[in-house]
Amino acid sequence: MRQFTIRSAGAEPSVLELISETEGGFYVRIVHRHEEWEDVSEEFLAKDLFDTCIRTGYIMELSA
Numbered sequence: 001m002r003q004f005t006i007r008s009a010g011a012e013p014s015v016l017e018l019i020s021e022t023e024g025g026f027y028v029r030i031v032h033r034h035e036e037w038e039d040v041s042e043e044f045l046a047k048d049l050f051d052t053c054i055r056t057g058y059i060m061e062l063s064a
Helices: 045-054
Strands: 001-006 012-023 025-033 038-046 058-063
Touching: 025 045, 038 045, 045 058
Parallel strands: none
Antiparallel strands: 001 012, 001 058, 012 025, 025 038
């Protein structure tokens, strides 16, 4: 599963994980880590928006 860091204002890192890919985009899991808890959500991300996030550096792939 590919993982990406999300540029965030907080000290704790947030992570985006690709769950699956469709013709129109990606189903992703977003994990926002806080000091004592995590906020996890699953969303659909259109390919255009995903490409924009990569191009602008808002998300960056973690090395395996």
